[in-house]
Amino acid sequence: MNTQTQSVEKVSDVIQVMQAGIEFYDEAAKEFDNDSIKNTFQRMIVNKRAAIESLQPLAIAEQGDKETGTDWAVDARKMYTKFAGMMSSDERYTYVNQLEEVEDKVLEALDDAISADQPEPAMATLRTVKARAQTMHDEMKALQNALEH
Structure with missing residues (x-):
């Protein structure tokens, strides 16, 4: 009789990307005067925090403790955006473009976790977190398209 049990995998990666995204949205909100865009960024932060809260029990199952780190690739993107924004004629678009890329990375991390053999x-x-993440991605993509020249 096979009593092999499934274990949770790759959830900590999702949380790291989301936590780095929260920091990036918070920083980006300080660069905008437009209240509508600031509110969008704040909503993204709230939604990411809620997603992380729902994922933390899985991270504990995966690694024995809550995930508190951030993803280095998102942190690097944040630094790039600061420098690119200084050189760009449209700093707002640069931020939104990079934030949309962060949303792509969130979806990619979720797809990786979903493709693993999970309980x-x-x-x-x-799946629930992915559906909400897709909505956030689509909202950032629409904002990106609206700000394009």
Whole structure:
């Protein structure tokens, strides 16, 4: 009789990307005067925090503790945006463009976690988080398109 159990995998990666995204949105909000865009960024932060909260039990199952780190690639993108923004004639578009790329990275990390052989309760949580993440991505993509020259 096979008693092999599934274990949670790759959820900590998702959380790291989301946590780095929260920091990036918070920083970007300080660069905008437009209240509508600031509100969008704040909503993204709130949604990411809620997603992280729902994923933390899975991270504990995966690694024995809550995930508190950030993703280095998102941190690097944040630094790039600061420098590119200084050189760009449209700093707002540069920020939104890079934030949309962060949303791409969130979806990619979620796809990786979903493609792993996860226990069904973990899959249900990941699918729910993915649906919300797709909505956030689509909102940032629409904002990116609206700000394009």
